[in-house]
Amino acid sequence: xxxxxxxxxxxxxDATQTIPAVPAVVDAPADGATRRRLFGARGRSERPxxxxxxxxxxxxxxxxxxxGNAAELRADDITAWFGERKxxxxxxxxxxxxxxxxxxxxxxxxxxxxxxxxxxxxxxxPSASLSGQVLLGDEDIYGPDQRVTHARRRIGMVFxxxxxxxAMSIYENTIASLALTGLKASKGEKDFxxxxxxxxxxxxxxxxxxxxxxxxxLSGGQQQRLCIARxxxxxxxxxxxxxxxxxxxxxxxxxxxxTIAELRGQVTIVIxxxxxxxxxxxSDRCAFFLAAMNTPGVIVEHGDTEAMFNSPRDPxxxxxxxxxxx
Numbered sequence: 001x002x003x004x005x006x007x008x009x010x011x012x013x014d015a016t017q018t019i020p021a022v023p024a025v026v027d028a029p030a031d032g033a034t035r036r037r038l039f040g041a042r043g044r045s046e047r048p049x050x051x052x053x054x055x056x057x058x059x060x061x062x063x064x065x066x067x068g069n070a071a072e073l074r075a076d077d078i079t080a081w082f083g084e085r086k087x088x089x090x091x092x093x094x095x096x097x098x099x100x101x102x103x104x105x106x107x108x109x110x111x112x113x114x115x116x117x118x119x120x121x122x123x124x125x126p127s128a129s130l131s132g133q134v135l136l137g138d139e140d141i142y143g144p145d146q147r148v149t150h151a152r153r154r155i156g157m158v159f160x161x162x163x164x165x166x167a168m169s170i171y172e173n174t175i176a177s178l179a180l181t182g183l184k185a186s187k188g189e190k191d192f193x194x195x196x197x198x199x200x201x202x203x204x205x206x207x208x209x210x211x212x213x214x215x216x217x218l219s220g221g222q223q224q225r226l227c228i229a230r231x232x233x234x235x236x237x238x239x240x241x242x243x244x245x246x247x248x249x250x251x252x253x254x255x256x257x258x259t260i261a262e263l264r265g266q267v268t269i270v271i272x273x274x275x276x277x278x279x280x281x282x283s284d285r286c287a288f289f290l291a292a293m294n295t296p297g298v299i300v301e302h303g304d305t306e307a308m309f310n311s312p313r314d315p316x317x318x319x320x321x322x323x324x325x326x
Contacts, residue, residue, distance in 0.1 A: 069235055069237050069266075069267075070097040070098035070237055070238070070265065070266060070267050070268045071097050071136055071137045071154070071237035071238060071268060072094065072095065072096055072097045072135075072136075072137065072268065073094075073095040073118060073134070073135070073136055073155070073238050073268055073270065074092075074093070074094045074095070074133075074134070074135040075091060075092055075093045075094075075114070075117070075118065075132065075133070075134050075135075076092050076132055076133045076134075076135065077090050077091075077092055077131070077132040077133070078090070078091045078092070078114065078117060078130060078131070078132035078133075078134070079091070079130060079131045079132060079296075080110070080113055080114075080117060080122060080128070080129070080130045080296075081127075081128070081129045081130070082125060082127050082128055083127040086296040087110050087113050087296050087297060088110045088113060088114060088117075088296050088297050088298075089295075089296040089297070089298050090132075090298070091110075091114060091132075091289075091297070091298065091299055092132075092299070093287050093299060093302060095238075095268055095270050095285075096268070096284075096285070097237075097268050098264065098265045098266070098267070098268060099264070099268065099269075099284040099285060100260060100264055100269040100270075100271065100282055100283045100284050100285075101268075101269070101270045101271070101283060101284070101285045101286070101287065102271050102272075102273055102278075102279040102282065102283035102285070102286045102287070102305065103115065103270065103271070103272045103273075103286075103287050103289060104273065104274070104276065104279050104286055104287070104288050104289070104320070104321070105288055105289030105290055105291075105297070105320070106290070106291075106320070106325070107274070108291060108297075109289040109290050109291040109297040110289055110291060110296065110297025111272045111289050111297070112242055112243075112272055113297075114289070114297075115157075115240050115242055115270065115272050116242075117130060117134060118134055118155060118238070118240055118270065119141075119151060119152055119155040119156075119157055119238075119240055120141060120142070120148050120151050120152065121157070123148075130142075136151070136154060136155065136237065136238065137237075141154075141155070149180070149181060153177075153181045153234055153236065154236055154237045154238065155236060155237070155238040155239075155240065156231035156232070156234075156236035156238070156239045156240065157231065157239075157240045157241075157242070158224070158227050158228055158231055158239065158240070158241045158242070158244050159227070159242050159244075160242050160243040160244065160246055160247065161247055162220055162223035162224040162226070162227055162247070163227060164215035164216055164218070164223050164226050164227060164230075165215065166214065166215070166216040167214075168214070168215055169211065169212045169213060169214060169215060170198075170207050170210065170211050170212070170213060170214075170215045170218070170226060171190075171194050171211040171212055172215075173215040173226055173229075173230055174193070174194045174197050174198060174226065174229050174230055174233055175190050175193055175194060175197075175230075175233050176230060177230055177231070177233055177234050178190075178193075178233065178234065181234055183234065193233050194211065194233075195208075197229040197230070197232045197233040198226075198229045200228075200229065200232045200259075200262065200263065200266075201225040201226065201228040201229035201232065201259055202225060202255060202258055202259045202262060203222060203225040203226060203229055206222060207222070207226075219252065220247060220248055220249075220252060221248050221249070221251070221252020221253070221255055221256065222252075224244055224245075224248060224252070224256055225255065225256060225259055228244075228256075228259060228263075232263070232267070236267060237267065237268060238267065238268040238269075238270065239263065239267045239268070239269050239270075240269075240270050240271075241260075241269065241270070241271040241272070242271075242272045243272050243273060243274065244256055244271065245257070245273070245275070245278065246274070246275075253278070257278065257281060257282050260282045261282065264284075271283065276309075276321055276323070279305065280305060280309055283305045284304070284305060285302065285303065285304060285305055286302065286303070286304075286305045286308040286309075287299050287301075287302035288300045288301045288302065288308065288312075288314075288316075288317050288320060288321075290316060290320075300314050300316055300317055301313055301314045301316075301317045308321065309321050
């Protein structure tokens with residue numbers, strides 16, 4: 001493989017902040033894996049013009065009102081480090097198109113790190129490195145010709161704590177990602193996407209009469225669904241969710257779970273959850289992560305959710321899903 005010199009990091013700009021595509025330095029650590037040191041930094045570039053692979057907004061709208069655009073996501077032999085500490089060891093997992101895959105396991109076993117690797121957020125940590133591939137369809141999102149912004153347009157993310165932009169209205173929050181991906185829109189197209197995305201997130205009926213009020217004024221559960229709507233506005237192929245209900249009350253949790261059910265088939269969903277009942281309710285497939293004392297996280301078992309809960313192959317899986325540890 002080729003070794004690249006790291007380019008100088010661009011300065012921050014007070015307008016649009018994006019993460020530039022930074023080539024990785026490739027080396028071979030003692031364990032023999034091909035390791036890519038990822039130069040993480042918060043940088044910015046000019047607001048990008050639509051690059052090759054970026055659909056015009058009219059095509060995005062056509063996709064959204066037509067067939068879904070979910071894509072298969074596959075991790076092959078992912079090993080990850082923070083500095084010299086290995087946190088994941090040779091993790092491979094296929095997340096089928098249009099299905100919901102739940103990542104389960106005790107705290108500290110690498111689930112959230114794995115999720116962040118799936119849309120190139122791992123590289124935001126300056127000491128981070130990894131080996132292996134993440135394939136979206138047949139494209140390696142860490143390939144030298146892949147732009148970070150392109151990967152993140154195709155693979156959206158919803159975080160544990162709702163994070164609407166506080167100075168923006170509900171309307172502006174919903175379509176905020178358009179500017180960051182270089183998609184131009186007329187007023188009519190924006191109106192369409194706002195309503196469509198909020199409907200996808202099961203939020204339209206609750207906010208349609210106050211679209212120009214601050215997004216931060218919504219309840220916690222509504223804010224989380226607003227973040228889902230914001231992610232869906234640019235028609236991602238995959239939606240990653242990192243414990244999206246952990247800070248929510250039971251009623252709000254139920255609404256988010258209903259939203260996940262509505263989105264099944266339209267987008268590939270990967271969700272990290274510590275709630276075993278939630279994993280059983282919302283997912284088609286599960287992957288059980290585990291890390292023994294001072295060892296990196298691995299996948300013990302993965303497969304159909306019903307089988308994982310009712311007839312797991314590994315006794316450690318049975319112990320975890322039945323609450324005997326974790």
